[in-house]
Amino acid sequence: MPDQPSFIEGVMNLSRLRVNPMTHSCSGRLNVRKGLGKTVEAGMVLKEYLLRGMAERMLILTPASLVGQWREEMARKFGIDCATTHDPLLRSDPAAFWAQPRVIASIAAARRREHAALLAGRSFDVVVVDEAHHLRDQASASYRLVNALQKRFLLLLSATPVQNNLIELYNLLTLLQPGIFRTPKDFRAAYMVPGKPREPANRGRLRDLMRGVMVRNTRALAALRLPRRHAATIRAEPDAAEAACYRDLTGLARAAAGDRHARLAVQHLLSAAGSSPAAVATAVARFAERHPEQPAWAALHARYQAIAAGAKQAALQKLLAQNPAEKKMVFVHHRDSMTHLADLLRRQGMAPLVFDGSLTGAEKDQVVAEFRDSGKLLLCSESGGEGRNLQFCNTLVNFDIPWNPMAIEQRIGRIDRIGQTREVFVFNLVTAGTIEDAMLRILDEKINMFELVVGEVGAILGEIEDQQDFSSMVLDAWLQVTEDARATAFGALEGQLLAARRQYEGAKALDEALFGNDLDAA
Known part of the structure; x- marks a missing residue:
């Protein structure tokens, strides 16, 4: 059976995390190995909200490279099935795609003008943002997207919420609790040393401020010691025939990549060539069938087929x-x-x-x-x-x-x-x-x-x-x-x-x- 956390385990962990629904937030430093990740912690929060009947419409925003991982974790560990921006529906009917109740989206796709406009017109019970330190700049498209969303609860996840300047904390706090400070000037006066943007004026007061909205998990806290x-x-080292085929494939791929519609096919061809002659022979054959006007592809297919x-x-x-x-x-x-x-x-x-x-x-x-x-x-x-x-x-x-x-x-x-x-x-x-x-x-x-x-x-x-x-x-x-x-x-x-x-x-x-x-x- 899958190593799926039970509801009871989830509730116990939620209690341990001190997630406070009133603050609509949970942000922390999650420098952990597999099994203590922030994806799992977010899943516990989402599952709790679902079971309590507090949330139905969910939007998870994440870097493009993590969309698949989020979908897998939510479905396998928590039974939360979500549409993703990998789905063809996003391109064929964007309005229908974003109208779905649970969506995991690449933040790069979501902030595109046509998609951001659709999202701004919808309301969400819970919005989760992974790698939330990318919201540190209020002028960024990502910040503007999240700020414009109609949401009841907001969950920000980041290993390093502050990267350059304490004003980044102000920006994140303003997303979590709009109006907590009247202006950035008020935050600077209360919490920042003049001329030293990374140094808090009152460290204890700053920690008290963050304690209400932030949970920090570390490997040391979990006493995690994995083997080396x-x-x-x-x-x-390829033989002469395989090396020559790869060089010629790369040359043909460069020419084909001039057509932006062929880019995914080119990526697949090169990936298959890095795997085995059997894989690339099949991929080249398919490409040759679609482009009979280019005999070089058929010739390359025959050469790859000859490599045992x-x-x-x-x-x-x-x-x-x-x-x-x-x-x-x-x-x-x-x-x-x-x-x-x-x-x-x-x-x-x-x-x-x-x-x-x-x-x-x-x-x-x-x-x-x-x-x-x-x-x-x-x-x-x-x-x-x-x-x-x-x-x-x-x-x-x-x-x-x-x-x-x-x-x-x-x-x-x-x-x-x-x-x-x-x-x-x-x-x-x-x-x-x-x-x-x-x-x-x-x-x-x-x-x-x-x-x-x-x-x-x-x-x-x-x-x-x-x-x-x-x-x-x-x-x-x-x-x-x-x-x-x-x-x-x-x-x-x-x-x-x-x-x-x-x-x-x-x-x-x-x-x-x-x-x-x-x-x-x-």
Whole structure:
């Protein structure tokens, strides 16, 4: 059965969090690993409001890269089904989409002029804003959107509510309790040292002010001590044929990307090429069928079909041969790669279990039980292991690398969570010279992604994703026409990530200095 919190557990945790419906708010520093996340805490609040009959219409605003995670958590842990801005209805009939009672929306989509106007005309019982520190500027479109919403209760979630200036607290407080201060000048006079925007004039008074609207959860409070995590990237060298195919695919993709309508197809083609020849052969065949006027695609399809196995398959086989007694989870995004790998491994005498979206709930339970009791190898689709206790496994292999770093975090969270008693090992497989190789070098070498606590990657990326999501930035850099232009684009992206990490670390230090342990949940 899914590890779903019961209603009683939810009520107990709500009491522990000291959520005060009268303040319509709960904001805190949530620097925790999987299992103590702010998504779960928000779900407890929403479920309580639903059970009390206090709320029916809900709007959850979150960064685009977290929409899917929110939908999964709300449905699986709390039985709250929501529409999302991934749904085609948003584009076909925006008015009907926003009229639905429970919506999880990308804040970037919601603040677009045509959508913001529709939202302003509706009323909501509860509005939740994840990564609420992005509301710190009253001049921003995100702040104006949330301020304009008709809402009874407002729940703001942030790991670092103050990042640069104490006036950001004024802005958030004004959203939570309109009119709490007449003007920013009043707030400055009461709480800020002149000329020192990060230093409170009266620290104790400021904490008293925040205590009524803020709950702060920390890993120390939860006494959370998870085993160490080790991560390694394995770069598989392609043979001449595979490398040549990838170069030619990249060239064709650059030309195709000039048509903005083909951008998603280009992203899928490159992602499939980073997975396996089997996956990209299928993707190229479909693209060639849609574009018969471009014979180069059909020729490329034939070349990919001639490749029996890619470099990553051989690297995976070598990795699986090490410590054969240890259980291993292998995440595979592309269905053709999954089928190819399962057949290949079976022919070599292994007995991989397969967990994917085609299985019924009962079949998924059976696969997990078999993996726990006797299995050694589990091939998982992107949804693999959702809602199931997999701490009996401590080795995870990312065969396919998602371009959304939060998806990588979610995978790791399947085994690196409360209940894990052994050190966790994460192996990332990439084909050298691919877009995944370039992306992983940035994430691993520049911001040390695999050393961060789950949730911190999202906080860091949130600083650069306000206008464009990370995967789009990576794709734009890769599609630069010349090697020099590509290097320059990736260098710029590296600089943005490093600056975002420094800003995040500075915000954490400021948060600790401002609030210490005074606002921790009891």
